[in-house]
Amino acid sequence: MDARSLLQLPDELLYLWHTHRTELLLSAGFIIAVVRLALQWRSTRRKETLAPVLLSPVDEKPLAVVEKQPVSYQPRPKTAPKRVTGSKKPKNPTSQPIIDKIQPTIFYYTIGGTSKVYAEQLASFFQPPSEQVLAPELHDLSETDYDDFFISPPKSAASSTAHFYLFVIPSYDIDTQLNTFLEHLRDTHHDFRIDTAPLSGLAGYAVFGLGDKCSWPTEAEGFGKDAVEVDKWLAKLTGRKRGFPLGLGDVGEKHNGGVEARISEWTAGVKAVMEGLAKGEGLGEGVKGSGGAVESADEDEDEGDGDADLDADDTTVLPKKRKITRRSRTDDLEDLKAPIPVDFTTTRPSGKATPPPPPKAMVPVNSPTYNSLTKQGYTIVGSHSGVKICRWTKSALRGRGSCYKYSFYGIASHLCMEATPSLSCSNKCVFCWRHGTNPVGTTWRWTVDPPDLVFAGMKEGHYKKIKMMRGVPGVRAERFAEAMQIRHCALSLVGEPIFYPHINELLAMLHNEHISSFLVCNAQHPDELERLGPVTQLYVSIDASNKDSLRRIDRPLHRDFWERFIRCMDILRTKRFTHRTVFRLTLVKGFNIEEEAEGYAELVARALPGFVEVKGVTYCGTSTAAGAGLSMQNVPFYEEVSAFVLSLEAALKRRGLDYGIAAEHAHSCCILLADRERFFRPAASSRPISAGPEEEGRWHTLIDYAAFFRCLESGKAFGPEDYVAVDPTPEWASWGRGGFDPRDERVDRKGRPKGTIEAGV
Numbered sequence: 161m162d163a164r165s166l167l168q169l170p171d172e173l174l175y176l177w178h179t180h181r182t183e184l185l186l187s188a189g190f191i192i193a194v195v196r197l198a199l200q201w202r203s204t205r206r207k208e209t210l211a212p213v214l215l216s217p218v219d220e221k222p223l224a225v226v227e228k229q230p231v232s233y234q235p236r237p238k239t240a241p242k243r244v245t246g247s248k249k250p251k252n253p254t255s256q257p258i259i260d261k262i263q264p265t266i267f268y269y270t271i272g273g274t275s276k277v278y279a280e281q282l283a284s285f286f287q288p289p290s291e292q293v294l295a296p297e298l299h300d301l302s303e304t305d306y307d308d309f310f311i312s313p314p315k316s317a318a319s320s321t322a323h324f325y326l327f328v329i330p331s332y333d334i335d336t337q338l339n340t341f342l343e344h345l346r347d348t349h350h351d352f353r354i355d356t357a358p359l360s361g362l363a364g365y366a367v368f369g370l371g372d373k374c375s376w377p378t379e380a381e382g383f384g385k386d387a388v389e390v391d392k393w394l395a396k397l398t399g400r401k402r403g404f405p406l407g408l409g410d411v412g413e414k415h416n417g418g419v420e421a422r423i424s425e426w427t428a429g430v431k432a433v434m435e436g437l438a439k440g441e442g443l444g445e446g447v448k449g450s451g452g453a454v455e456s457a458d459e460d461e462d463e464g465d466g467d468a469d470l471d472a473d474d475t476t477v478l479p480k481k482r483k484i485t486r487r488s489r490t491d492d493l494e495d496l497k498a499p500i501p502v503d504f505t506t507t508r509p510s511g512k513a514t515p516p517p518p519p520k521a522m523v524p525v526n527s528p529t530y531n532s533l534t535k536q537g538y539t540i541v542g543s544h545s546g547v548k549i550c551r552w553t554k555s556a557l558r559g560r561g562s563c564y565k566y567s568f569y570g571i572a573s574h575l576c577m578e579a580t581p582s583l584s585c586s587n588k589c590v591f592c593w594r595h596g597t598n599p600v601g602t603t604w605r606w607t608v609d610p611p612d613l614v615f616a617g618m619k620e621g622h623y624k625k626i627k628m629m630r631g632v633p634g635v636r637a638e639r640f641a642e643a644m645q646i647r648h649c650a651l652s653l654v655g656e657p658i659f660y661p662h663i664n665e666l667l668a669m670l671h672n673e674h675i676s677s678f679l680v681c682n683a684q685h686p687d688e689l690e691r692l693g694p695v696t697q698l699y700v701s702i703d704a705s706n707k708d709s710l711r712r713i714d715r716p717l718h719r720d721f722w723e724r725f726i727r728c729m730d731i732l733r734t735k736r737f738t739h740r741t742v743f744r745l746t747l748v749k750g751f752n753i754e755e756e757a758e759g760y761a762e763l764v765a766r767a768l769p770g771f772v773e774v775k776g777v778t779y780c781g782t783s784t785a786a787g788a789g790l791s792m793q794n795v796p797f798y799e800e801v802s803a804f805v806l807s808l809e810a811a812l813k814r815r816g817l818d819y820g821i822a823a824e825h826a827h828s829c830c831i832l833l834a835d836r837e838r839f840f841r842p843a844a845s846s847r848p849i850s851a852g853p854e855e856e857g858r859w860h861t862l863i864d865y866a867a868f869f870r871c872l873e874s875g876k877a878f879g880p881e882d883y884v885a886v887d888p889t890p891e892w893a894s895w896g897r898g899g900f901d902p903r904d905e906r907v908d909r910k911g912r913p914k915g916t917i918e919a920g921v
C-alpha cells in the first residue's frame with residue numbers, strides 16, 4: 161500500500177461505518193447477547209449439578225437422590241432461605257409400633273345357635289382380663305357392619321393396643337350371610353382403591369370352624385369349608401398374620417371330649433400367642449402353619465396374585481404395592497398390541513372366565529332343608545315352592561274363628577291357601593319361622609319350575625292337608641265342603657315370593673280361577689316390585705324405620721339393603737294408584753318399637769300406603785330366634801302394640817297424613833290403620849269422604865272380590881278404590897271391640913270355651 165492510500169484509509173473506514181453502521185451495531189449486539197446467554201447457561205448448569213435444590217417437605221424423591229450422592233459443594237450461606245430436610249425411613253420392621261396390649265375381638269356367625277355358644281365359651285376364656293390381654297369383644301357377623309372391621313382395623317384406645325381377630329365359623333352348604341361376608345373379604349382384597357392387605361395393622365387373627373363330619377366327612381367333601389375360606393381371606397387381608405392354625409371341630413364328635421375339647425385346646429394356643437405378642441414376641445414363632453412360606457405360596461396360587469412379600473425375619477409380611485395388571489394380562493396385552501378396555505365398575509379380578517355352575521334345585525329332596533321343612537309341616541312343591549295349612553285354617557274349619565284377614569278384609573281362613581313360590585329369601589329376619597335352614601340368596605340361581613307345575617302342586621298339597629282334617633273332632637261339615645274350593649291365596653308363608661321369576665304368570669293363574677291374592681314382599685327387590693302385575697293386595701314388610709335397626713332385625717344379605725328398601729318405598733308410592741298397598745309392621749320389643757314411631761311415620765309419608773297393619777311378633781321358639789337373642793320377652797303385649805299404634809297415628813297426623821285406626825284383631829295382636837281419604841265413607845253419602853269422626857261414618861276395609869275380578873277381566877286400568885266393598889268393616893272388628901266374629905266360638909288354647917273377649921284398649 162502507498163502513502164496516498166494510507167492517507168485515504170480513515171476516510172474509507174469512516175465511509176464504511178456510515179454506510180454499514182446499522183448492520184455492524186446489530187451484529188455486535190447479537191454476538192454479545194449470544195455470548196452472555198452461553199455464559200449464563202453454563203453457570204446454571206453448574207448450579208444444578210453442585211448446589212442443593214430447595215425442597216418442599218413433601219418432595220421426598222429428589223431429596224433422596226441428593227442424599228445418596230457424596231456432597232461436593234460449598235455449604236449454603238447462612239443468609240439463604242431455610243432448607244427443609246427429610247428422608248425416607250429405612251424399611252425396618254423393628255420400627256413398627258410397639259404392642260403391649262391385645263384386644264381379642266371375636267366374630268361368630270350362627271343359624272342354629274351352636275356357634276354362638278362356642279363363641280361365648282371362647283370369650284369366657286379371656287375372662288378375667290389381664291394387663292396384656294384385654295376383655296374380649298363379641299360380634300355377631302350378621303349384625304356387624306363389615307366396613308367397621310374389615311376395611312381397616314378399628315381404632316384402639318391406646319396406640320400400643322392392637323386388635324386380634326378370632327372367628328367361630330360354622331359351614332353350610334346353603335346360601336347364608338357367610339357368603340356375603342366372604343364376598344366382602346374378597347372384594348376388599350381386590351378393591352384397587354384399597355391396599356391388598358388393609359388389615360395388616362391387626363396383631364393377628366385365628367379361625368375356628370365348626371362342621372359335621374357325619375354328612376361332610378372330609379374337607380374335600382365340604383367339612384368346615386366356610387372356615388377354610390374365612391381363614392384364607394384373612395391371611396390375604398392381614399398380610400398373613402395368622403396367629404394360630406385354623407382349628408376345625410366336628411359337632412358330631414363324641415370321643416376325646418368332643419368339639420368342646422378341640423375348641424379349648426385351640427383357645428389355649430391362641431391365648432399363648434396373644435400373651436407372647438404383648439411381650440414383644442413375633443407372630444407365629446414356632447407355631448406350625450402360622451404363615452410359613454409353603455402355605456403362603458398355596459394361598460397365592462389360589463388367586464394367582466402373589467402380591468405379598470415375606471419380610472426379613474419371616475414373621476411379618478409386608479404387602480407389595482398392588483400391581484396394575486397381572487403377569488398373564490400383561491403378556492396378553494403385548495400380544496394384542498391393542499388397548500384393553502378397563503372395567504372400573506368391578507373390583508373382581510378379570511382372570512380366566514369360569515363357566516357358571518349348572519343351576520341346582522333350591523331345596524333338593526332329602527336335603528337337610530327339605531327334611532327340616534317337611535318336619536315343620538310344609539309340603540315342598542317342585543324344587544323351590546311350598547304350601548302349608550295355617551292354624552287359622554284349621555280353626556275356621558272347626559268354627560273357632562278366622563285370622564285378622566277375615567276381620568279386616570273379609571277372607572274366611574278355611575278358604576285360604578298359604579303358599580310361597582320361593583322358599584329362598586334375601587333376609588334372615590330374627591323372627592323368621594323358617595328355623596334358619598331355608599336357602600338364602602341375593603339372586604335366583606336355582607332351577608326354575610314352570611308356574612303351572614307350581615300352581616298345580618300348591619293346590620294339590622293344600623287340598624291333601626285339608627282332607628286330612630276330615631276326621632278331626634269339631635270340623636264343621638259345611639266349612640269342610642267350602643274349603644275344597646280355594647278362594648284366596650296368601651303368598652306370604654316364608655321366603656320371598658317376588659323372587660320367583662314367573663310370579664306374574666302364577667298370579668294370573670290364581671286370578672283366572674277367581675282366587676284372590678295377597679302378596680307379601682320384603683322390600684329388597686325393587687326391580688321385581690316394579691315389574692309386579694295385578695295382585696289383590698300388595699304388602700311390603702316394614703320391619704324397622706331406620707338402617708341400623710333394619711340391619712339388626714332383618715339381617716339382610718344385600719349390602720345395599722337400605723337403598724333397596726327406600727327404592728321400594730318410592731315404587732310403592734307410584735303403585736298406590738294401581739294396587740291396594742299395605743305396610744306390614746312386625747313389632748319386636750327391644751328391636752324395633754321403642755322411639756321408632758316417628759321414623760315409621762316418615763316411611764308412610766314417603767310411600768303413602770293404603771293401609772298400615774301393625775302386628776306384634778309371634779314367638780316361634782326356634783334356636784334361630786334364640787340365637788338372635790329373641791325370647792318371649794320380645795313379644796309385645798297387646799296394650800303395647802295399641803300404645804304404639806296410637807303414637808304412630810299421632811305422628812302421621814303431625815305430618816298432615818289422615819290415617820285412622822280402622823280395625824283390630826286382638827287375638828292376633830294386630831291393628832289396622834287406614835288412609836281415611838280412601839277407605840272411610842261418611843254416613844250420608846253427600847258428605848265429603850274425609851269427614852269424621854267415626855260416628856259420622858264407617859271404615860270400608862273389606863274387599864269386594866267379585867269387583868276385583870270384574871275389573872281385571874275388563875282389561876281396563878283400575879285402582880284400589882274400584883273394589884272396596886260396599887259393606888263397612890264389621891262393627892265387632894272396629895277399634896275397641898276386639899275383632900272376633902261373635903258367630904264363632906271362642907276357645908282357649910286347650911279348646912275350652914271362653915267368655916266374651918276383652919276389648920283391646
Ligand SMILES: Cc1cc2nc3c(=O)[nH]c(=O)nc-3n(C[C@H](O)[C@H](O)[C@H](O)COP(=O)(O)O)c2cc1C
Binds near residue numbers: 272274332370376528
Ligand atoms: C343347612 C345346613 C348345612 C350344612 N352344611 C355343612 C357343610 O357343608 N359342611 C359342614 O362341615 N357342615 C355343615 N353343616 C353343619 C354345621 O356347620 C354345624 O351343624 C354347625 O354347628 C352349625 O352351626 P350353628 O348351629 O351355629 O348354625 C350344615 C348344617 C346345616 C343345618
Ligand code: SF4
Binds near residue numbers: 588589593654655656
Ligand atoms: S322376609 Fe319373611 S320369609 Fe324372609 S326372612 Fe323375613 S320373615 Fe322370613
